[in-house]
Amino acid sequence: MAKNSLGREIPEQWRGRPLDPYVDPWNRKPEVLRSTRPLVRHRRGDSKLLPSLRAAIEKCELKNGMNISTHHALRNGDYLLNLLVKELDCMGLRDIGIAASSVHPVHAEIIPYIRKGVITRIETGVNGLIAELVSKGELDCPIVVRSHGGRARSLATGEVEVHAAFIAAPCCDITGNLNGVHGPSACGSLGYAHVDARYARKVVAVTDNLVRFPAAPISISQSEVDYVLKIESLGDPNKIVSTTTRLARDPAALLIAKYASEVIEASGLLKDDFSFQTGAGGTSLAVADLIHKKMAAKKIKGSFGCGGITGYFVDMLEQGYFDTLFDVQCFDLKAVESLRRNPGHREISASLYANPYNRGEVVDMLDCVILGATEVDVNFNVNVNTESSGLLLHNTGGHCDVAAGAKLAIVVAPAIRGRLPIIRDAVTTVTTPGETVDVIVTDRGICVADRHVELKKELLRRNLPLKDIHQFHEEITRITGEPRPVEFDDEVVALIEYRDGSIIDVVRRVHE
Amino acid sequence: MNLRRSLLYVPGNMPGMLQNIPVFEADVVMIDLEDAVPLLEKDAARLLTRNFLQFYQDRNKEMFVRINALDTPYAADDLREVLPALPDGIRLPKADNPEVVERLHTLLTEHEERLGLKIGRFKIIPSIESAQGVLNCVETARASARLVALAFGAEDFTASMEIDRTKSGEELFSARTQVVWAAKAAGLQAIDSIFADVNDMDALRAETLLVKRLGFTGKSLVNPRQIDVIHEVFRPSEDEIRHALEVMEAIKRAREMGTGVISLKGKMVDAPVVRRAARTIREGVAFGMLEYDLSDEVIHGEK
Numbered sequence: 001m002a003k004n005s006l007g008r009e010i011p012e013q014w015r016g017r018p019l020d021p022y023v024d025p026w027n028r029k030p031e032v033l034r035s036t037r038p039l040v041r042h043r044r045g046d047s048k049l050l051p052s053l054r055a056a057i058e059k060c061e062l063k064n065g066m067n068i069s070t071h072h073a074l075r076n077g078d079y080l081l082n083l084l085v086k087e088l089d090c091m092g093l094r095d096i097g098i099a100a101s102s103v104h105p106v107h108a109e110i111i112p113y114i115r116k117g118v119i120t121r122i123e124t125g126v127n128g129l130i131a132e133l134v135s136k137g138e139l140d141c142p143i144v145v146r147s148h149g150g151r152a153r154s155l156a157t158g159e160v161e162v163h164a165a166f167i168a169a170p171c172c173d174i175t176g177n178l179n180g181v182h183g184p185s186a187c188g189s190l191g192y193a194h195v196d197a198r199y200a201r202k203v204v205a206v207t208d209n210l211v212r213f214p215a216a217p218i219s220i221s222q223s224e225v226d227y228v229l230k231i232e233s234l235g236d237p238n239k240i241v242s243t244t245t246r247l248a249r250d251p252a253a254l255l256i257a258k259y260a261s262e263v264i265e266a267s268g269l270l271k272d273d274f275s276f277q278t279g280a281g282g283t284s285l286a287v288a289d290l291i292h293k294k295m296a297a298k299k300i301k302g303s304f305g306c307g308g309i310t311g312y313f314v315d316m317l318e319q320g321y322f323d324t325l326f327d328v329q330c331f332d333l334k335a336v337e338s339l340r341r342n343p344g345h346r347e348i349s350a351s352l353y354a355n356p357y358n359r360g361e362v363v364d365m366l367d368c369v370i371l372g373a374t375e376v377d378v379n380f381n382v383n384v385n386t387e388s389s390g391l392l393l394h395n396t397g398g399h400c401d402v403a404a405g406a407k408l409a410i411v412v413a414p415a416i417r418g419r420l421p422i423i424r425d426a427v428t429t430v431t432t433p434g435e436t437v438d439v440i441v442t443d444r445g446i447c448v449a450d451r452h453v454e455l456k457k458e459l460l461r462r463n464l465p466l467k468d469i470h471q472f473h474e475e476i477t478r479i480t481g482e483p484r485p486v487e488f489d490d491e492v493v494a495l496i497e498y499r500d501g502s503i504i505d506v507v508r509r510v511h512e
Numbered sequence: 513m514n515l516r517r518s519l520l521y522v523p524g525n526m527p528g529m530l531q532n533i534p535v536f537e538a539d540v541v542m543i544d545l546e547d548a549v550p551l552l553e554k555d556a557a558r559l560l561t562r563n564f565l566q567f568y569q570d571r572n573k574e575m576f577v578r579i580n581a582l583d584t585p586y587a588a589d590d591l592r593e594v595l596p597a598l599p600d601g602i603r604l605p606k607a608d609n610p611e612v613v614e615r616l617h618t619l620l621t622e623h624e625e626r627l628g629l630k631i632g633r634f635k636i637i638p639s640i641e642s643a644q645g646v647l648n649c650v651e652t653a654r655a656s657a658r659l660v661a662l663a664f665g666a667e668d669f670t671a672s673m674e675i676d677r678t679k680s681g682e683e684l685f686s687a688r689t690q691v692v693w694a695a696k697a698a699g700l701q702a703i704d705s706i707f708a709d710v711n712d713m714d715a716l717r718a719e720t721l722l723v724k725r726l727g728f729t730g731k732s733l734v735n736p737r738q739i740d741v742i743h744e745v746f747r748p749s750e751d752e753i754r755h756a757l758e759v760m761e762a763i764k765r766a767r768e769m770g771t772g773v774i775s776l777k778g779k780m781v782d783a784p785v786v787r788r789a790a791r792t793i794r795e796g797v798a799f800g801m802l803e804y805d806l807s808d809e810v811i812h813g814e815k
Contacts, residue, residue, distance in 0.1 A: 251736035252532055258740075416531065443535045463800045479531070 028500040035158035060164035060202040071193040072102035077239030099123040101192035125395025143494035149354025149401035150499040155199040165200035172207035173215040176225025183209030185234040188330025194349030197224040248282030257286030274302040278370040280331040314338040354401035363405025380434030383427035390486035403436040415442035487511035517746040523548035524557035558593035565597035578603040601635030610655035617656040641665030642672035653698035662695035666705035710735040720745040759789035
């Protein structure tokens with residue numbers, strides 16, 4: 001057992017894998033050539049079209065011990081992963097790893113197949129019940145949580161091998177040209193799947209909307225796709241994208257948004273060429289709305305918005321506040337529609353977005369990002385993976401990627417959530433290291449990392465409630481009391497990989 | 513005089529909302545024991561309110577409690593429970609006549625004696641919220657030295673009038689005028705009614721602008737989201753502040769010359785102009801728009 005630079009105890013190895021403890025956000029470097037996939041020659045006239053999922057699995061020559069992948073652009077509406085796992089079971093396959101870009105609550109259907117040994121590991125972060133059961137020790141299935149950029153890196157270096165990628169394709173032709181913007185399961189950007197199309201040994205495009213050649217626009221091309229499979233339905237359209245994403249209405253959340261927008265203004269970054277990312281949560285969108293208004297009032301013309309894209313960013317693009325939106329994933333229908341229509345709305349891969357091991361990632365060009373947190377500690381470390389109960393419940397998303405890239409990473413959270421203080425002595429799990437977090441904005445105060453001396457002065461000058469994080473922690477715990485610590489067993493059930501592949505934390509089984 | 517532009521109601525029986533009181537930037541919070549609290553929860557609300565007020569020692573705003581009307585069986589218990597936790601004052605509903613205010617005045621005096629507090633510590637803001645209340649409000653405004661403001665309650669008022677409340681508010685015009693006159697004549701602040709549609713910020717802004725023009729100095733509100741709009745309307749503009757500062761500089765020069773009248777850019781500056789400028793500056797200071805040490809001597813001249 002060794003401690004990483006954040007004081008987290010990391011085993012030397014886990015389930016046969018030697019672990020490299022996290023040191024800092026910047027210095028770990030790749031020492032391998034980029035992974036690749038076999039070249040093939042497609043014979044003119046050969047059909048890629050397969051009759052069934054079983055045929056697809058057979059064609060991919062999947063064997064016990066191999067890994068499959070899907071992407072999560074269909075979010076909680078996805079049918080494909082569940083179908084796939086059931087078919088693997090029917091075919092008698094065992095010891096398969098899921099190397100999807102994320103796993104959602106809808107995939108709780110695969111729990112019986114984990115118990116049965118069909119699925120024995122998950123090479124991605126998991127939202128919902130599977131992770132909860134793993135945390136409680138009720139399900140034996142090691143999980144490696146990776147950020148979006150970290151996942152792209154792990155495929156590029158070959159740390160994770162995807163033997164067969166099943167790419168849900170809302171619009172696809174018989175040669176495998178595909179996109180996400182048309183069809184009943186339209187989800188918009190396929191940014192996560194681009195990585196699979198590049199590195200998986202075999203790529204199967206699975207569609208519920210087979211169109212006449214050529215499918216247009218081409219998001220992933222026929223040159224990357226081995227097989228095409230038509231199925232009845234890829235997912236539940238009601239759960240794939242939100243019809244609309246909404247601003248927060250809770251007055252405390254709106255207050256947080258107001259403070260955050262004022263911090264951005266105070267930072268001096270809000271000027272021409274401003275670039276910006278927020279999530280789709282109500283508070284984040286409220287910040288976006290206020291920034292939009294500030295840009296309008298000051299006639300500021302930004303350069304780009306990125307990340308998961310919502311209608312709020314589309315409005316800013318269409319009104320000329322941004323030239324470009326870099327879109328890895330669409331969060332609402334308006335974003336999907338904009339991707340179809342707006343030339344400035346660009347679909348980008350998770351690798352271009354945030355893979356630290358490439359020759360330049362978009363997040364490094366970001367001025368400012370708004371991020372969430374389940375907990376923050378006095379060293380500015382942020383947890384988004386586990387909850388105060390100690391249970392692993394959330395995937396990382398792009399959290400640590402964007403924090404590392406953006407000039408100003410702002411974490412927004414209520415000071416007190418459900419009677420619990422949000423600022424802790426130490427977070428339960430470190431997702432994102434404090435070295436990459438600049439400001440924490442709550443409804444009861446704003447904390448700024450010590451390295452930002454000028455920003456602190458400016459916030460004081462503007463009468464914003466700047467607080468020292470240690471004093472703020474005390475102030476809040478005076479109200480809430482110190483929560484009883486969660487008890488953990490020694491057994492490690494999940495790794496939290498930092499974006500560079502080092503281990504920033506582990507999740508231990510909750511003691512019940 | 514304290515700035516009371518925004519007076520936010522918070523239900524006394526909702527711990528989650530009480531907990532957030534310190535966070536919001538309302539000038540006054542009025543914890544409600546009356547209409548927002550169901551009969552079965554009156555006692556719980558009193559306890560929560562008392563405990564919250566005791567806990568909230570380091571206050572960044574004035575704290576009032578809206579008790580139940582004095583003719584209900586709850587008012588006496590409300591006062592007994594919450595006054596030891598030292599709210600700044602009481603919002604008195606259904607102040608239909610001066611006698612109701614006088615009765616509360618007496619009760620507060622008794623409690624102050626019992627608690628060993630300075631007599632007159634607890635302030636009163638009566639709500640004028642019926643036709644009778646409007647007709648009597650001139651006397652009501654002079655019923656107690658504890659009064660700091662007169663508040664108009666349009667919801668109950670329209671109910672008592674058996675009419676609907678509209679967004680444009682023509683039906684309230686006369687009543688509002690009467691209340692604001694009564695308040696000003698008695699040297700009190702005038703507080704307008706709540707605006708119930710928390711999603712219609714444009715209509716809230718329009719109504720607040722209207723009542724500001726009539727002379728109201730503040731507004732009751734039901735949702736913290738409304739605070740910003742109300743403050744924006746009551747906030748002096750940069751131009752107004754600049755002008756007020758010029759007036760102050762001018763009158764200082766005038767006083768040095770031994771006079772109380774001076775010309776500024778061709779317009780006469782005298783006592784009422786200075787008083788208006790002083791009010792603008794005080795508001796600006798309260799908003800953090802400027803720092804200014806406003807001395808009575810400059811405003812009124814040496815005695």
